[in-house]
Amino acid sequence: MTERLAPTPSQTVGPFYGYALPFPDGGEIAPAGHPDTITLHGRVYDGEGRPVPDALVELWQADPDGSLAGAAGSMRRDAVNGGFLGRNGVDFTGFGRIATDADGHWAARTLPPGGPAAPYISVCVHARGLLHHLFTRVYFPEHTEANAADPLLASLDPARRETLVATAGSRPGTYRFDIRLQGEGETVFLEFR
Numbered sequence: 001m002t003e004r005l006a007p008t009p010s011q012t013v014g015p016f017y018g019y020a021l022p023f024p025d026g027g028e029i030a031p032a033g034h035p036d037t038i039t040l041h042g043r044v045y046d047g048e049g050r051p052v053p054d055a056l057v058e059l060w061q062a063d064p065d066g067s068l069a070g071a072a073g074s075m076r077r078d079a080v081n082g083g084f085l086g087r088n089g090v091d092f093t094g095f096g097r098i099a100t101d102a103d104g105h106w107a108a109r110t111l112p113p114g115g116p117a118a119p120y121i122s123v124c125v126h127a128r129g130l131l132h133h134l135f136t137r138v139y140f141p142e143h144t145e146a147n148a149a150d151p152l153l154a155s156l157d158p159a160r161r162e163t164l165v166a167t168a169g170s171r172p173g174t175y176r177f178d179i180r181l182q183g184e185g186e187t188v189f190l191e192f193r
Contacts, residue, residue: 011179022099027108029059029096034111036064038173040166041107044100044127047156047182050103051122055127057144057179059096059108059140066115070094118153120164135190138177139165156188163187 021104030037044055071091098106113119121138139147147153153161163185166175180186 024095026099027106028059028095029108029110031090031092034180036111037109038112038171038175039107039109040175040177041105041165042122042177042179043104044106044125044179045104045181045183046127046129048142049180049183051100051102051103052127052181053100053102055100055104055106055125055179057098057100057106058110058124058126059098059110059121060124061094061110061113061121062115062119063092063094064111064114066113089134112140117173118143118150119151123177123179125181127181128180134181135192136179136187137164137190140175141168151188161186 040059044052044057046052063070070093092111096108096110098108100106110121113121118139120140123136123138125134125136137152139150139153147165153164156164163180164187166177168175178187
């Protein structure tokens with residue numbers, strides 16, 4: 001007779017990840033000096049509306065032509081001492097990892113995503129108290145028609161849909177996307193199976 005063991009329960013995430021996961025310039029996704037650069041920024045808030053000072057926000061996206069191939073090299077290491085060399089400053093990797101600051105703020109400098117449908121950036125949030133990281137998306141307000149045809153956005157009631165659309169800033173090429181983990185205005189999170 002074979003005895004079956006019960007699975008081990010999940011453990012909460014960090015803020016233990018602060019040691020190895022964030023890397024310098026993790027939000028500098030666009031190649032240096034690229035003329036089409038946009039800035040995406042926001043805050044991560046907990047269920048009581050307080051900023052989360054030790055969250056980690058990961059971004060994945062298509063390049064402006066819609067390709068998901070991305071170049072390797074988001075985090076290059078020195079082969080001799082293992083230290084961080086930085087991005088090469090030329091290739092677009094489509095990936096960023098940003099730690100929030102003491103006010104829960106995060107920011108990324110990237111290129112606008114492209115594609116045949118509504119352009120979006122995929123987001124993964126790690127934060128204390130979460131048993132599992134959370135997935136969501138950032139859509140852009142100027143793509144009204146494409147957003148209206150997007151199957152995910154179309155499946156949500158208008159108030160919930162708004163939590164996935166960034167707000168255009170006062171300066172061209174700047175967008176704000178706040179992430180609310182719970183409570184009023186909670187961001188729509190996705191479940192992948």
